[in-house]
Structure formats: structure tokens, C-alpha cells
Amino acid sequence: MLDLSPLWISIKTAFTATFIVFFLGIAVAWFMSRYKGKIRGLLDAIFTLPLVLPPTVVGFILLIIIGKNSPIGKGLSHIGINIIFTWSATVIAATIVAFPLMYRTCLGAFGQIDINMLNAARTLGVSEWKLFWKVAVPLAWPGIASGTTLSFARALGEFGATLMVAGSIPGKTQTIPIAIYFAVESGENNAAIMWVSFIFIISLVVMVLTEKWTEKQYFIVSSARRK
Amino acid sequence: MKLIVDIIKKLPGFELKIKLETDNIALGLLGPSGSGKSMTLRCIAGIDTPDSGRIELNGRVLFDSEKKINIPIRKRKIGFLFQNYALFPHMTVEENIGFGFDKSIKLLEKDCRINKKIEMFKLKGMEKKYPYQLSGGQQQRVALARALIMEPEILLLDEPLSALDDYLRNKMIVELKLDLTQFQGITFFVTHNMEEAYRLCDKICILSHGQIEAMGNREDIFNKPTTVAAAKLTGCKNISEAKIIDENTIEAIQWGLRIKLSNKDLHNVKYIGIRAHYLELAKNPEDLNTFNCWPVFTSDTLFRSIIYLKFKEAPINKLDYHVLWDISKEEWELIKKSPLPLKIKINYEKLILMESKGIE
Numbered sequence: 001m002l003d004l005s006p007l008w009i010s011i012k013t014a015f016t017a018t019f020i021v022f023f024l025g026i027a028v029a030w031f032m033s034r035y036k037g038k039i040r041g042l043l044d045a046i047f048t049l050p051l052v053l054p055p056t057v058v059g060f061i062l063l064i065i066i067g068k069n070s071p072i073g074k075g076l077s078h079i080g081i082n083i084i085f086t087w088s089a090t091v092i093a094a095t096i097v098a099f100p101l102m103y104r105t106c107l108g109a110f111g112q113i114d115i116n117m118l119n120a121a122r123t124l125g126v127s128e129w130k131l132f133w134k135v136a137v138p139l140a141w142p143g144i145a146s147g148t149t150l151s152f153a154r155a156l157g158e159f160g161a162t163l164m165v166a167g168s169i170p171g172k173t174q175t176i177p178i179a180i181y182f183a184v185e186s187g188e189n190n191a192a193i194m195w196v197s198f199i200f201i202i203s204l205v206v207m208v209l210t211e212k213w214t215e216k217q218y219f220i221v222s223s224a225r226r227k
Numbered sequence: 228m229k230l231i232v233d234i235i236k237k238l239p240g241f242e243l244k245i246k247l248e249t250d251n252i253a254l255g256l257l258g259p260s261g262s263g264k265s266m267t268l269r270c271i272a273g274i275d276t277p278d279s280g281r282i283e284l285n286g287r288v289l290f291d292s293e294k295k296i297n298i299p300i301r302k303r304k305i306g307f308l309f310q311n312y313a314l315f316p317h318m319t320v321e322e323n324i325g326f327g328f329d330k331s332i333k334l335l336e337k338d339c340r341i342n343k344k345i346e347m348f349k350l351k352g353m354e355k356k357y358p359y360q361l362s363g364g365q366q367q368r369v370a371l372a373r374a375l376i377m378e379p380e381i382l383l384l385d386e387p388l389s390a391l392d393d394y395l396r397n398k399m400i401v402e403l404k405l406d407l408t409q410f411q412g413i414t415f416f417v418t419h420n421m422e423e424a425y426r427l428c429d430k431i432c433i434l435s436h437g438q439i440e441a442m443g444n445r446e447d448i449f450n451k452p453t454t455v456a457a458a459k460l461t462g463c464k465n466i467s468e469a470k471i472i473d474e475n476t477i478e479a480i481q482w483g484l485r486i487k488l489s490n491k492d493l494h495n496v497k498y499i500g501i502r503a504h505y506l507e508l509a510k511n512p513e514d515l516n517t518f519n520c521w522p523v524f525t526s527d528t529l530f531r532s533i534i535y536l537k538f539k540e541a542p543i544n545k546l547d548y549h550v551l552w553d554i555s556k557e558e559w560e561l562i563k564k565s566p567l568p569l570k571i572k573i574n575y576e577k578l579i580l581m582e583s584k585g586i587e
Binding site for chain 1: 272273274299300301302303304305306307309310311313314315316317326327329357358359373374377379
């Protein structure tokens with residue numbers, strides 16, 4: 001009987017990473033959409049960097065930051081926590097590589113909002129908090145949703161950084177992409193084909209569901225632009 | 228009710244320098260595109276910040292660069308009607324109107340106030356509709372209801388009619404004027420259309436290159452502009468430099484005419500003008516201020532003919548003209564068959580006498 005653990009690990013990792021990236025990406029994008037300070041370009045580059053760097057570079061940098069010999073790693077091992085080669089490491093790797101996709105897409109979506117609509121809300125006396133939740137997020141929702149889908153797909157497919165910081169421990173840190181790699185390497189073609197089909201199915205289902213889920217919102221939001 | 232604005236803001240190409248005071252009447256800010264009128268409105272609302280100066284509304288300081296006061300938009304108690312209305316597309320009519328209320332208001336009172344506005348603005352039956360399901364006029368009423376339900380002390384309108392076609396605009400001017408009678412505070416209206424300004428406002432302020440060119444009640448502004456810039460902005464097409472000959476004769480230098488006037492104080496007059504539709508065909512060639520005229524060419528609009536006229540002698544080419552004459556097409560059909568030169572009379576009571584050029 002085939003070990004199905006990579007499937008659960010992958011799904012668990014992708015959902016957890018997407019959950020974190022969802023809130024973090026929206027918050028950072030909203031901040032950046034209004035931030036006009038001097039280091040805007042620098043911040044933007046830093047937030048986008050994991051997208052353009054090879055995953056192995058991200059993995060290497062992560063090893064330096066949270067590895068056993070780093071200050072953070074030492075501090076954590078003092079209180080009995082070790083991140084490297086654990087499930088947490090797969091989540092951290094997936095979160096970091098998926099973040100830029102969420103951030104970029106949301107930044108674009110917030111930028112598309114008619115600035116008059118935000119100012120109209122302000123003249124009505126509402127707080128920035130209410131403005132964000134009731135106007136900015138609903139209007140940016142189609143963008144936020146596609147950012148979420150992209151992030152999920154990226155987190156699900158993460159390989160390089162995950163292998164470097166979490167390794168390939170069956171039943172613990174071995175995700176589907178890593179299982180595929182090792183299956184092919186050891187000549188188990190049937191197993192590889194099965195894992196590939198799983199990835200296909202999950203990605204398709206998630207994308208179709210998001211599309212259905214945002215159809216109506218997209219119609220309403222874009223109605224303001226059609227005129 | 229009183230609004231005091233005294234602000235300076237550097238804009239690309241010119242400096243916006245606004246100093247005005249207004250009370251309970253409808254004030255219109257009239258100026259060509261790029262004259263800084265929208266920016267003035269945005270500074271009052273707090274959307275943009277002036278470089279320096281002071282804005283005060285009913286005794287409350289909204290902005291003061293010296294005392295470093297800059298009240299945020301949401302605390303200014305200002306209603307703002309945007310050109311595109313900026314309705315929230317994902318909210319229904321009643322959600323749009325009630326959006327400004329926070330949790331501190333009781334649900335019952337909230338519903339009651341929303342219903343009142345819905346009735347007042349003839350939106351009954353549309354409570355559950357989304358903005359994209361409404362006509363332009365209905366959208367405007369929702370935007371007005373949404374702004375007025377928060378009981379602002381001033382309502383700022385940023386060219387609310389200029390995105391509309393002629394027919395709709397005409398209809399909406401009447402509607403808007405009626406709707407605005409529901410509002411007790413100050414209304415401040417920005418437009419580049421002089422007809423809109425005249426029909427909607429009691430007092431008009433003319434803006435040119437960021438500076439106030441003229442301000443006064445609408446009759447004075449349109450009938451007696453005191454500078455060339457103000458005359459042009461209110462649509463006067465015929466302007467000439469003037470020289471005073473004696474106490475009741477003035478010479479229009481560019482036109483080469485001497486015009487007789489009476490009971491006018493000509494003292495400081497440096498320019499004269501006459502609106503194109505005030506020129507008339509003399510009934511009797513001996514009438515006062517009647518001059519020989521040759522049509523140079525004509526340009527037709529839908530119902531009117533614009534005739535380019537040259538005084539005193541026949542024109543050499545098509546650029547050789549002095550004034551524009553605006554008459555109905557029917558009249559022109561009759562007149563154009565008469566022998567040349569035409570006898571055109573300048574009614575001195577309709578002359579605009581100006582003392583300076585103003586900011587152009």
C-alpha cells in the first residue's frame with residue numbers, strides 16, 4: 001500500500017501557508033498602497049524578492065537565518081524549539097515563496113480602486129478601519145482572490161527551498177513535489193505519475209472554486225468601471 | 228454659516244492663491260480646466276493639503292499652517308459630491324446612503340433617517356438595487372442623499388454635471404437645484420460651464436490660473452465684468468482696447484470706431500467689449516453708433532449663425548475681421564440678401580467697460 005502522507009502534508013502545508021499569506025499579503029499591500037515614503041522602492045523590492053530569487057537561494061538564506069548556528073536558531077533551541085527539518089520549516093518556506101504573489105496581486109488590486117471612492121468614504125466620517133474592511137477589501141476582492149489562488153498553487157508546488165530547510169523526511173516533511181523527485185530518481189515511475197495527477201487535480205479544483213466564488217463580486221466591482 | 232478660505236498651494240505651472248469668504252448662499256467657482264478650482268475644493272475637503280494658509284468653517288479651524296492644524300477628512304463634516312458620484316458599487320442604495328453611520332447609532336434611528344432620505348430624494352422602491360442598476364439621475368440622488376444624511380455643514384460639488392450629455396445635463400440642472408433646496412448649509416459648486424454656474428449659484432467666483440479674477444453676485448459677474456479675463460470667462464467674444472476721447476466718446480482701438488455713450492463714468496476704462504448676441508442690425512442708418520460692416524465669413528451652430536464682421540471697409544481675407552455677431556439662422560437668412568455694407572448698431576447700454584486686463 002502506497003504511503004499517502006505526502007498528500008496530507010502538502011495540503012496541510014499549502015493551506016496553512018496560504019492562510020498566513022492571505023492576511024499578511026493584504027495587510028502589507030494595503031500599507032504599501034498608501035505609503036509614499038523614501039524607502040518605498042526598497043521595501044517593494046524586498047517584498048518581491050522571493051519571487052525572483054531561485055528557491056534554493058531562499059532556502060539557503062532561511063538556513064542562515066533560522067539554522068542551528070544562527071542567533072535566532074540558537075535562541076529557539078534554548079527554549080527547546082527546533083525549526084529546521086520539521087513541518088514548520090515546510091510552512092515557512094512555502095509562506096515566503098508564496099508571499100510575493102499575494103502581495104503583488106493585492107497591491108495591483110488596491111491600486112485599481114477609484115481613489116474618489118475611498119475619499120467619499122472618508123468625507124462620510126468613517127474610520128480607516130471601516131474603510132479598509134467595507135470598501136477597500138470588497139472592491140479589491142477579485143484581485144485578492146486570484147492572489148490567494150496563485151499563492152496556494154505556489155505553496156503547493158514549492159520544492160527547492162523546502163528541500164533545503166525541511167529535507168525529505170517521509171511522513172514528516174516530504175511533500176508531493178519532493179515525493180515526485182525522489183520517485184523519479186529511484187525509478188518508481190508509477191508513483192510519480194500518481195503524485196503528478198494529485199497536483200493536477202488539487203490545483204484545478206482550487207482554481208475553479210475560486211473563480212465560481214468571485215464571479216458575482218467581480219461583476220459588481222467592475223460595474224463601476226464599465227460606465 | 229461661514230466658510231473662510233485663505234490658502235496657497237504650488238501646482239505644476241502656477242500657484243494657487245485663493246482668498247474668499249462665503250456664507251449661506253450657493254457659491255460657484257467658475258474657471259477653465261486647469262485653473263485650480265478642483266484643487267481648491269479638495270483642499271477644503273482635506274483630500275489635498277495646501278502649502279500654507281488657513282481654512283475655517285463655522286468658526287472651526289480645519290487647516291492652519293502656522294498652528295500646524297490639519298483636521299483629517301473624516302472629521303471635517305463636509306459633504307462631497309464627486310463628478311462620477313463615487314457610489315460604492317458593491318452596496319445597495321440603502322447601504323450606500325447609510326454607510327457613514329457607525330455602530331453608536333441605534334438601528335431604529337438609522338433606518339428612520341435612511342427612509343426619510345430615500346423618500347426625500349425619490350428613491351422609493353430602489354432601496355435594494357445596486358448602483359449599476361440605476362440611471363445617471365438616480366445615481367446622483369443617491370450620492371446626494373449619502374452626503375447629506377451625515378448633516379454636513381458644507382456641500383462641495385465637483386463638476387457633478389460635466390460627464391453628462393447636453394440633454395441630460397439640462398434636465399439634471401433643474402433637478403439638482405430642486406434637490407439642493409433640501410440642504411440648509413453652504414453649497415460650493417465647481418464648474419467650467421458658465422451656464423451651469425449661472426443657473427445653480429447665487430454668487431460666482433471666477434478663477435483664472437489659480438487666482439480669483441472676480442467675485443460677486445451672478446448678475447454683476449455676467450453683466451458687468453470688470454476685467455478682460457473675467458469678460459472672456461463669462462463668454463464675451465468681442466473685446467477691444469479703448470481710448471477715452473471726451474466725456475461721452477470712447478474709441479475702440481482695434482475696431483477703429485468711435486462710440487458715443489451717455490451718463491457713464493468713463494474715467495478708468497481701458498477696454499470695452501460687447502457680447503456677440505447684443506450686436507443688432509440698425510433699423511435706421513442714422514441711429515446712434517451705427518457703423519458700416521462687411522461679413523467676412525459665417526459659422527453655423529445648430530440654431531444660430533455666427534457672423535464674423537469687419538467694420539468700416541471690406542475685408543482682405545478670412546482672418547481680417549473685428550467682431551463676432553450671434554443671431555438666429557432665420558434672421559441671417561433674411562439679412563444676408565441685403566446690399567453691403569450692413570448697418571450694424573452698437574447699443575451703448577450693452578457695452579462692457581473694463582478697467583484692467585486681469586490674469587490671463
